[in-house]
Amino acid sequence: MFSVIKLASETLTENYSPSLFNYFYETFPQGFIVAEKHHKIIGFIVGLPIRSENARILMLSISESQRRQNIGSKLLEQFLKEATLQNIKNIELEVRTDNNKAIKFYQKHGFDITEKLSKFYQNGEDAYTMKKTI
Ligand SMILES: CC(C)(COP(=O)(O)OP(=O)(O)OC[C@H]1O[C@@H](n2cnc3c(N)ncnc32)[C@H](O)[C@@H]1OP(=O)(O)O)[C@@H](O)C(=O)NCCC(=O)NCCS
Numbered sequence: 001m002f003s004v005i006k007l008a009s010e011t012l013t014e015n016y017s018p019s020l021f022n023y024f025y026e027t028f029p030q031g032f033i034v035a036e037k038h039h040k041i042i043g044f045i046v047g048l049p050i051r052s053e054n055a056r057i058l059m060l061s062i063s064e065s066q067r068r069q070n071i072g073s074k075l076l077e078q079f080l081k082e083a084t085l086q087n088i089k090n091i092e093l094e095v096r097t098d099n100n101k102a103i104k105f106y107q108k109h110g111f112d113i114t115e116k117l118s119k120f121y122q123n124g125e126d127a128y129t130m131k132k133t134i
Contacts, residue, residue: 001025003041004034011061013096014122024048024058030082031055035062035071042066045075047083047091055083057093060102076109080134091134094120094127106130 005018025032028048035043043062049055057079062072083091094117095102103113111130120127 004044007041007044007061007063008059011064012059013125016059021046030086031079033075033078033082035075037066043071043075045072045079047079047093049083049086049088053087053089055086055088055091057091072105073109084134089133090131092129092131094129096121097126097128103128103130106132 001021005016005021008016008021024046031045031047031049033045034041043066044059045057046059047055047057057076060072060075062075080091091111092114093106093111095106097116107130109132111132113128114131115129117127117129119125
Protein backbone atom coordinates (compact mmCIF):
# COMPACT_ATOMS: atom_id res chain seq x y z
CA MET A 1 0.00 0.00 0.00
CA PHE A 2 2.89 2.33 0.77
CA SER A 3 4.24 1.99 -2.83
CA VAL A 4 0.84 2.91 -4.26
CA ILE A 5 0.56 5.97 -2.03
CA LYS A 6 4.09 7.02 -2.99
CA LEU A 7 3.38 6.62 -6.71
CA ALA A 8 0.15 8.58 -6.32
CA SER A 9 1.93 11.43 -4.57
CA GLU A 10 4.62 11.53 -7.27
CA THR A 11 2.33 11.42 -10.30
CA LEU A 12 -1.07 12.83 -9.37
CA THR A 13 -1.71 16.51 -8.79
CA GLU A 14 -4.49 15.98 -6.28
CA ASN A 15 -3.50 15.18 -2.68
CA TYR A 16 -5.24 12.15 -1.26
CA SER A 17 -5.15 11.32 2.43
CA PRO A 18 -3.30 7.98 2.91
CA SER A 19 -6.24 6.55 4.85
CA LEU A 20 -8.42 6.93 1.75
CA PHE A 21 -6.40 4.24 -0.02
CA ASN A 22 -7.29 1.68 2.65
CA TYR A 23 -10.90 2.76 2.46
CA PHE A 24 -10.97 2.27 -1.33
CA TYR A 25 -9.31 -1.12 -1.08
CA GLU A 26 -11.64 -2.35 1.65
CA THR A 27 -14.74 -1.03 -0.13
CA PHE A 28 -14.05 -2.62 -3.54
CA PRO A 29 -10.81 -4.65 -3.72
CA GLN A 30 -11.62 -5.82 -7.28
CA GLY A 31 -11.34 -2.21 -8.43
CA PHE A 32 -7.95 -1.61 -6.79
CA ILE A 33 -5.50 -3.08 -9.30
CA VAL A 34 -1.73 -2.66 -9.43
CA ALA A 35 0.83 -3.31 -12.17
CA GLU A 36 4.20 -4.71 -11.15
CA LYS A 37 7.53 -5.04 -12.92
CA HIS A 38 10.46 -6.77 -11.26
CA HIS A 39 8.48 -6.83 -8.01
CA LYS A 40 8.06 -3.07 -8.10
CA ILE A 41 4.74 -1.28 -8.40
CA ILE A 42 4.78 0.78 -11.61
CA GLY A 43 1.11 1.65 -11.92
CA PHE A 44 -2.31 1.37 -10.36
CA ILE A 45 -5.98 2.07 -10.93
CA VAL A 46 -8.64 2.65 -8.29
CA GLY A 47 -12.37 2.72 -8.87
CA LEU A 48 -15.58 2.12 -6.95
CA PRO A 49 -19.17 1.26 -7.74
CA ILE A 50 -21.43 4.24 -7.13
CA ARG A 51 -25.24 4.14 -7.56
CA SER A 52 -26.61 0.98 -9.16
CA GLU A 53 -24.95 -0.08 -12.42
CA ASN A 54 -22.42 2.79 -12.28
CA ALA A 55 -18.79 2.93 -11.30
CA ARG A 56 -16.31 5.73 -11.02
CA ILE A 57 -12.60 5.62 -11.70
CA LEU A 58 -10.91 7.69 -9.00
CA MET A 59 -7.24 7.33 -9.83
CA LEU A 60 -5.08 5.92 -12.58
CA SER A 61 -1.37 6.42 -12.64
CA ILE A 62 1.64 4.92 -14.36
CA SER A 63 5.17 5.64 -13.22
CA GLU A 64 6.62 8.27 -15.56
CA SER A 65 9.39 6.05 -16.94
CA GLN A 66 6.90 3.29 -17.79
CA ARG A 67 4.37 5.23 -19.85
CA ARG A 68 3.32 4.51 -23.47
CA GLN A 69 3.84 0.78 -22.98
CA ASN A 70 0.19 -0.12 -22.76
CA ILE A 71 0.29 -0.60 -18.99
CA GLY A 72 -2.43 1.98 -18.34
CA SER A 73 -4.57 0.31 -21.01
CA LYS A 74 -4.15 -3.10 -19.39
CA LEU A 75 -5.11 -1.74 -15.98
CA LEU A 76 -8.16 -0.02 -17.43
CA GLU A 77 -9.20 -3.17 -19.33
CA GLN A 78 -8.88 -5.25 -16.16
CA PHE A 79 -10.96 -2.70 -14.28
CA LEU A 80 -13.67 -2.82 -16.98
CA LYS A 81 -13.68 -6.62 -16.77
CA GLU A 82 -14.18 -6.54 -13.00
CA ALA A 83 -16.89 -3.92 -13.41
CA THR A 84 -18.72 -6.10 -15.95
CA LEU A 85 -18.65 -8.99 -13.48
CA GLN A 86 -20.38 -6.68 -10.98
CA ASN A 87 -23.08 -5.88 -13.53
CA ILE A 88 -21.87 -2.33 -13.92
CA LYS A 89 -22.99 -0.67 -17.15
CA ASN A 90 -21.60 2.86 -16.99
CA ILE A 91 -18.15 4.11 -16.05
CA GLU A 92 -17.43 7.74 -15.28
CA LEU A 93 -14.43 9.75 -14.19
CA GLU A 94 -13.09 13.27 -13.94
CA VAL A 95 -9.97 14.55 -15.59
CA ARG A 96 -8.29 17.97 -15.55
CA THR A 97 -9.29 19.96 -18.63
CA ASP A 98 -5.57 20.52 -19.43
CA ASN A 99 -4.54 16.86 -18.99
CA ASN A 100 -4.39 16.14 -22.71
CA LYS A 101 -2.61 12.83 -22.44
CA ALA A 102 -5.20 11.41 -20.06
CA ILE A 103 -8.05 12.81 -22.20
CA LYS A 104 -6.51 11.17 -25.29
CA PHE A 105 -5.95 7.96 -23.35
CA TYR A 106 -9.58 7.75 -22.22
CA GLN A 107 -10.92 8.76 -25.65
CA LYS A 108 -8.89 5.95 -27.18
CA HIS A 109 -10.72 3.65 -24.78
CA GLY A 110 -14.16 4.87 -25.83
CA PHE A 111 -14.82 7.51 -23.15
CA ASP A 112 -16.56 10.73 -24.19
CA ILE A 113 -16.48 14.12 -22.52
CA THR A 114 -19.99 14.81 -21.21
CA GLU A 115 -19.61 17.81 -18.91
CA LYS A 116 -17.25 20.50 -17.69
CA LEU A 117 -17.08 21.04 -13.93
CA SER A 118 -15.83 24.44 -12.89
CA LYS A 119 -13.23 24.56 -10.05
CA PHE A 120 -13.57 20.84 -9.39
CA TYR A 121 -10.06 20.33 -7.99
CA GLN A 122 -8.41 21.41 -4.72
CA ASN A 123 -6.33 24.00 -6.62
CA GLY A 124 -9.34 25.47 -8.42
CA GLU A 125 -8.74 23.79 -11.79
CA ASP A 126 -11.66 22.69 -13.96
CA ALA A 127 -12.53 19.08 -14.77
CA TYR A 128 -14.19 17.26 -17.60
CA THR A 129 -16.49 14.39 -16.76
CA MET A 130 -15.87 11.50 -19.15
CA LYS A 131 -18.20 8.52 -19.54
CA LYS A 132 -18.31 5.16 -21.21
CA THR A 133 -21.03 2.53 -21.44
CA ILE A 134 -19.70 -1.01 -21.21
C1 LIG B 1 -2.75 8.77 -18.64
C2 LIG B 1 -1.84 7.58 -18.30
C3 LIG B 1 -2.47 6.77 -17.17
C4 LIG B 1 -1.67 6.70 -19.56
O1 LIG B 1 -0.96 5.51 -19.21
P1 LIG B 1 -0.01 4.75 -20.26
O2 LIG B 1 0.34 3.42 -19.70
O3 LIG B 1 1.12 5.64 -20.65
O4 LIG B 1 -0.99 4.60 -21.52
P2 LIG B 1 -0.95 3.50 -22.70
O5 LIG B 1 0.47 3.19 -23.05
O6 LIG B 1 -1.82 2.37 -22.32
O7 LIG B 1 -1.62 4.38 -23.87
C5 LIG B 1 -2.72 3.95 -24.63
C6 LIG B 1 -3.11 5.03 -25.62
O8 LIG B 1 -3.54 6.22 -24.92
C7 LIG B 1 -3.11 7.39 -25.67
N1 LIG B 1 -2.06 8.11 -24.92
C8 LIG B 1 -1.43 7.70 -23.79
N2 LIG B 1 -0.51 8.62 -23.40
C9 LIG B 1 -0.56 9.61 -24.32
C10 LIG B 1 0.17 10.84 -24.47
N3 LIG B 1 1.14 11.20 -23.62
N4 LIG B 1 -0.14 11.63 -25.53
C11 LIG B 1 -1.10 11.27 -26.43
N5 LIG B 1 -1.81 10.11 -26.34
C12 LIG B 1 -1.54 9.30 -25.29
C13 LIG B 1 -2.50 6.86 -26.96
O9 LIG B 1 -3.55 6.74 -27.91
C14 LIG B 1 -1.99 5.49 -26.51
O10 LIG B 1 -1.84 4.57 -27.58
P3 LIG B 1 -0.46 4.55 -28.43
O11 LIG B 1 0.68 4.53 -27.44
O12 LIG B 1 -0.57 3.29 -29.24
O13 LIG B 1 -0.47 5.81 -29.23
C15 LIG B 1 -0.41 8.08 -17.87
O14 LIG B 1 0.05 9.04 -18.80
C16 LIG B 1 -0.34 8.70 -16.48
O15 LIG B 1 -0.12 8.02 -15.48
N6 LIG B 1 -0.50 10.04 -16.39
C17 LIG B 1 -0.38 10.77 -15.12
C18 LIG B 1 -1.56 10.53 -14.20
C19 LIG B 1 -2.88 10.89 -14.86
O16 LIG B 1 -3.01 11.87 -15.58
N7 LIG B 1 -3.89 10.05 -14.64
C20 LIG B 1 -5.20 10.18 -15.23
C21 LIG B 1 -6.07 11.12 -14.54
S1 LIG B 1 -6.53 10.50 -12.94
